[in-house]
Amino acid sequence: MSAESSNDPVVIVGAGLAGLTAARELVAAGRSVHVVDKGRGVGGRLATRRIGDARLDHGAQFFTVRGNDFRATIDAAIDQGIVAVWCRGFDSHDGYPRYYCPDGMTALAKWLANGVRSSGGTISLGERLASISTTSDSWQLLFDSGESLKTTDLIVTSPVPQTLDLIDAGSVELDADVRATLEAITYKPTVAVLVTLDSAPSIPSPGGIQQSEADTFTFIADNQQKGISSAPAVTFHANGSISAQRWDDDPHVVLTDLLAEAQPWLGAATVVEAQLKKWKFAGPHQPHADRYIVAARAPGTLVLAGDAFGGPKVEGAFNSGLAAARTLLV
Ligand SMILES: Cc1cc2nc3c(=O)[nH]c(=O)nc-3n(C[C@H](O)[C@H](O)[C@H](O)COP(=O)(O)OP(=O)(O)OC[C@H]3O[C@@H](n4cnc5c(N)ncnc54)[C@H](O)[C@@H]3O)c2cc1C
Structure with a gap:
């Protein structure tokens, strides 16, 4: 430098x-x-x-x-x-x-x-x-x-x-x-789940679902419908309170639990790979x-x-x- x-x-x-x-x-x-x-x-x-x-x-x-x-x-x-x-x-x-x-x-x-x-x-x-x-x-x-x-x-x-x-x-x-x-x-955290799939998920057009803090996921994005991914892939953002509560938990357990919650939007697709990404400072309160x-x-x-x-x-x-x-x- x-x-x-x-x-x-x-x-x-x-x-x-x-x-x-x-x-x-x-x-x-x-x-x-x-x-x-x-x-x-x-x-x-x-x-x-x-x-x-x-x-x-x-x-x-x-x-x-x-x-x-x-x-x-x-x-x-x-x-x-x-x-x-x-x-x-x-x-x-x-x-x-x-x-x-x-x-x-x-x-x-x-x-x-x-x-x-x-x-x-x-x-x-x-x-x-x-x-x-x-x-x-x-x-x-x-x-x-x-x-x-x-x-x-x-x-x-x-x-x-x-x-x-x-x-x-x-x-x-x-x-x-x-x-x-x-x-x-102060900031709210966000735990994100990233999944790749073998086929298209069950997410309606235009490929984005915006929900409230009362829902498990505040945003769900079908990256293929959105137009950024050639392969099926979905991003789930857990709400602020779940993200805070689960922050220090074993990431594998958190991923498994959130994937179970995500199932309705995956439809018949099978998960190829799933990753957890934690944002400690996602946005200011x-x-x-x-x-x-x-x-x-x-x-x-x-x-x-x-x-x-x-x-x-x-x-x-x-x-x-x-x-x-x-x-x-x-
Ligand atoms: C999960 C999530 C979903 C979001 N969704 C939306 C959305 O849909 N729409 C929307 O408008 N906004 C959204 N946001 C908010 C938006 O991303 C942010 O408001 C914006 O990008 C913040 O930009 P920034 O430059 O202020 O901060 P940042 O992008 O955080 O930039 C700060 C930079 O500082 C660097 N840095 C920190 N510490 C150090 C250090 N010690 N040394 C060197 N570098 C350092 C970091 O690496 C980082 O690159 C979302 C954010 C998250 C996390």
């Missing part, structure tokens, strides 16, 4: 939608950026996995578009074939498009990342940040690899509890009100009202962003990243 560069890049922790959106906005304004992420690929909770010939989205399944900024980005992505309309409602048509990525949801993040790189930004993957600390004139980032980075302007988009762990590991003292605000942000927080102004500006700020979900993460970048540009 490169060390501090001569033109003092903004360092962005997280190559999910918030971090990549911030990076894109900053490079477009002529700032130098360096994005770091612990993942092997970009996307964070925009996550797509291959199992055999099947392809499954296992984080975000679809998104809606409300604001003009997100609309402009998604229109550009549609023009390039990165995003398309899945449907206009799952059990009934309400007219509002639900968008997806024909190559899986990570495609949106990859597209943004390519734009950042082609504008001169750099993205380091497989780099887990261990702590954020201070020197007399900069933020210091220490990675598990032993490498370190210094920067004046820092945007952190990891889920807030993870960000607090990084700040505490570096013994940074936050203002009491900032800390109290951050400690109040209650996002903070503002789109970002300036957590500190010395030794440089520390901005916290992500879907915990200003509105949850995909568009909320986009809006947060955009607003975080713009606060560094004024």
Whole structure:
């Protein structure tokens, strides 16, 4: 990983939608950026996995578009074939498009990342940040690899509890009100079951079933009908309370139990392979009202962003990243 560069890049922790959106906005304004992420690929909770010939989205399944900024980005992505309309409602048509990525949801993040790189930004993957600390004139980032980075302007988009762990590991003292605000942000977990099948499941068109927290599964996606998988494959998202209750249980037992619950949607199909994916920080219970927080102004500006700020979900993460970048540009 490169060390501090001569033109003092903004360092962005997280190559999910918030971090990549911030990076894109900053490079477009002529700032130098360096994005770091612990993942092997970009996307964070925009996550797509291959199992055999099947392809499954296992984080975000679809998104809606409300604001003009997100609309402009998604229109550009549609023009390039990165995003398309899945449907206009799952059990009934309400007219509002639900968008997806024909190559899986990570495609949106990859597209943004390519734009950042082609504008001169750099993205380091497989780099887990261990702590954020201070020197007399900069933020210091220490990675598990032993490498370190210094920067004046820092945007952190990891889920807030993870960000607090990084700040505490570096013994940074936050203002009491900032800390109290951050400690109040909590997340619900999601346990996802991913199955590949020998034939089509029993899921009606358009291949997505949205249910309430009272149901075992809040979302069920037929990835083949959705158009991202050439082989039959279904994603099941367990509701928040089941996910929390079963979090520490033996994963094999959880998988077996949830597969039994999933049977009505599998119909006559036989499971070829089943996997469990656990999202500890799937989404905030209650996002903070503002789109970002300036957590500190010395030794440089520390901005916290992500879907915990200003509105949850995909568009909320986009809006947060955009607003975080713009606060560094004024
Ligand atoms: C199961 C599930 C279903 C969902 N369904 C939908 C949906 O249908 N529609 C919708 O709109 N939204 C949905 N969401 C929410 C949506 O995915 C998120 O709101 C959005 O993707 C969050 O983006 P982000 O950039 O804020 O965070 P993330 O995507 O989580 O990005 C944060 C990044 O920080 C990185 N990171 C964390 N810690 C470190 C560290 N120490 N060092 C380096 N890197 C680090 C992570 O690897 C990650 O890439 C869903 C989420 C989940 C989990």
